[in-house]
Amino acid sequence: MAAEIIKVGMAELKVARHPAILTTLGLGSCIGIALYDRKTKNIGLVHIMLPSSAIATAHANRAKFADTGIHDLVEEMKGIGSDVKNIVAKIAGGAQMFSFASQNDSMKIGQRNIEATKAVLAELNIPIIAEDTGGNYGRTIELSSEDGVLKVKTLGFGIKYL
Amino acid sequence: MADAISELNSFHLDVLREIGNIGAGNAATALAKLLDKRIVMKVPQIRIMKFSEVSEVLGGAETPVVGILLRIHGDIGGSMMFILDNPSSRLLVNILMGKPLETDLSFDEMTCSVLTEIGNILAGSYLSALSDMTGLKIVPDVPALAMDMAGAILSVPAIEFGKNSDTVLYIENVFMDGKDSVIGDLFLIPDDLSYGKLLKTLGVV
Numbered sequence: 001m002a003a004e005i006i007k008v009g010m011a012e013l014k015v016a017r018h019p020a021i022l023t024t025l026g027l028g029s030c031i032g033i034a035l036y037d038r039k040t041k042n043i044g045l046v047h048i049m050l051p052s053s054a055i056a057t058a059h060a061n062r063a064k065f066a067d068t069g070i071h072d073l074v075e076e077m078k079g080i081g082s083d084v085k086n087i088v089a090k091i092a093g094g095a096q097m098f099s100f101a102s103q104n105d106s107m108k109i110g111q112r113n114i115e116a117t118k119a120v121l122a123e124l125n126i127p128i129i130a131e132d133t134g135g136n137y138g139r140t141i142e143l144s145s146e147d148g149v150l151k152v153k154t155l156g157f158g159i160k161y162l
Numbered sequence: 163m164a165d166a167i168s169e170l171n172s173f174h175l176d177v178l179r180e181i182g183n184i185g186a187g188n189a190a191t192a193l194a195k196l197l198d199k200r201i202v203m204k205v206p207q208i209r210i211m212k213f214s215e216v217s218e219v220l221g222g223a224e225t226p227v228v229g230i231l232l233r234i235h236g237d238i239g240g241s242m243m244f245i246l247d248n249p250s251s252r253l254l255v256n257i258l259m260g261k262p263l264e265t266d267l268s269f270d271e272m273t274c275s276v277l278t279e280i281g282n283i284l285a286g287s288y289l290s291a292l293s294d295m296t297g298l299k300i301v302p303d304v305p306a307l308a309m310d311m312a313g314a315i316l317s318v319p320a321i322e323f324g325k326n327s328d329t330v331l332y333i334e335n336v337f338m339d340g341k342d343s344v345i346g347d348l349f350l351i352p353d354d355l356s357y358g359k360l361l362k363t364l365g366v367v
Contacts, residue, residue, distance in 0.1 A: 009214030010313070010320060011328075025223030026313015029321055049213070049317070049324045061328045064213070097318050098231045098306040109321055138314020140224055155226055155311055 003145065008032075011064040013046035015076045018145040027093035027139045029110035031117050033070055034090045034141065035126070036148035037082040043145045046073045050109070051116030066116040074124060089126050090150040090162050091117055092141045094133040110134065130162035175208055177364050178331070181295060182206035182348070185288035186335045192287040193337060193344075196280070197257050204336040206348075210329050216316050219332070220247055220347060223313030230281030231318060232305040234289065237298035238356035242289070243319045244281045245312070245347040253342055254280055263342070269309055278307045284346070292350075296363040319349040326357075 003019040010030060014022055018041035024032045027047070035044040046069045053065040062068035077087060094114040114133045121128055132139065132152045142151040150162040186206050194201040217223035228251045230244045246254070252267040255276050267273065282305050293300045308315060323330045330349070337344040352360055 010216055010317065011213040011324070026217050026311040026317070028310070028314030028317030030317045049321050055325065061213070064324055064328070095314065097229070097308045097310065097314055100233070100303070100306050136308070138311035138317075140311065140313075153224075155224075 005142075008045045008047050010047050011049055011061050013044070013063040013069060013073045013076065015042065015044040015073070015080055016145065017042055017080055020145045021142055023140070023142040025140045027141065028095055028097045029093070029113060031066065031091055031093040031113045031133070032139075032141045033066075033073065033117060033121070034092075034143040034150050035073060035077060035087050036090070036143070036145075037077060037086045038088060038148070039083070039086040040081055041145045041148075042077055042080050042082045043143050043148070044073045044077045045141075045143055046070060048113065048117070051112045066113060066120050070117070070120045070124065074126070084124065084126065087126050088129045088148070089121050090130045090143070090148075091121075091128060092132045092139050092150065092152050092162070095135050095137055095139070097136060097138070099136065132160055132162060174361060175210075177361070178333075179206060179208045181292055181364075182208060182333045182335070184295065185291040186333075186337075186348075188287035188291045189284040189335070190337055192283050193280075196283060197254075199257070201337050207334040209332050209334070211332055212329060213320055213324065216320050216330055216332075217313035219316070219334075220245065220312045223311060225312045226309065227312045227315055228277055229308050229310075229315035229318070230278060230285070230305045231308070232281070232285050233303040234300055235303070236301040238300060238352055238359055240350070240352040240356050241319070241322060242285050242302070242351065243349040244284055245315060245349075246277070247345055250344040250346065251277060253344060274307055278305050281305045281307065288348070288350075296360065298360070298363055319351050322351045322353075 005021045008024040022045040024047045048066045048069045053068045094110040096110045140153040152160040190201045190203040333348045335346045
């Protein structure tokens with residue numbers, strides 16, 4: 001049976017039972033956090049845009065932030081029968097798409113997203129077993145429930161399997 | 163602060179569309195002079211989108227595009243972004259460099275600097291329209307250019323909007339030169355305080 005491919009948009013999160021593929025297209029400074037349950041083969045993916053729900057003024061969409069987005073994703077994984085101790089993470093994105101001569105903080109959002117993502121996962125005791133982050137290029141990612149492999153596609157920098 | 167964009171009413175949107183119209187008219191005139199061609203412009207489309215819809219514009223999240231980003235400062239702060247799809251970039255570069263129109267786009271240094279200059283001129287004429295209408299001083303910085311997947315490029319303005327809103331305000335301009343058309347997408351992203359200032363100056367709040 002071919003696995004269903006489920007799209008996760010910007011500031012969205014989704015979970016799925018095996019067999020399934022979760023994908024998010026064109027990650028720039030945003031981060032895709034891919035969770036894999038080694039026991040049940042449940043998978044989860046969130047496409048976050050900003051590091052912390054504390055810095056922003058509009059809080060309607062929790063999947064937009066690393067802190068609330070990852071917490072909610074883990075809760076949804078639990079909801080379909082996952083135990084946190086079986087979950088591992090792979091992360092991709094956090095690029096800096098534009099470089100300016102004078103860098104200000106808001107342009108370094110990719111780096112801040114990476115740091116926040118790592119901090120939140122550490123707090124939840126979820127190990128990051130692979131990552132493809134930083135740089136100045138976009139990424140499309142695909143997470144397979146079969147083996148938890150994360151496929152990372154780029155324009156001009158090839159394809160990687162994490 | 164509440165969600166700045168979702169609070170905009172139809173009157174606000176009319177004002178923003180009018181800015182878009184005048185700005186794009188200026189930009190079309192500048193483009194016509196630059197290319198020495200007659201340029202016709204369509205009325206800009208103004209849309210308010212959810213983040214999950216953003217990457218569907220310009221033919222999908224993985225479509226290669228060129229993005230030109232400028233920071234603005236002066237009486238209002240924020241940034242402005244122009245996005246051109248690859249056929250539009252190719253057309254503009256080939257016309258400006260006097261090459262046959264079907265020449266493939268190669269992203270060498272010369273092409274990048276031509277595209278950056280186009281972005282500079284279009285953004286500059288757009289901003290001067292805004293400045294004239296509002297009496298606000300708006301100064302653009304030197305633009306930065308990137309070529310990549312539409313989703314990745316669009317994440318930059320989306321993140322800026324994301325700080326204050328769950329939606330994105332988006333203006334699409336279509337510039338036409340006979341049968342060949344150039345489609346440009348424009349995002350004006352005033353920072354937190356500048357939004358209110360901008361609307362206030364225009365007498366809409």
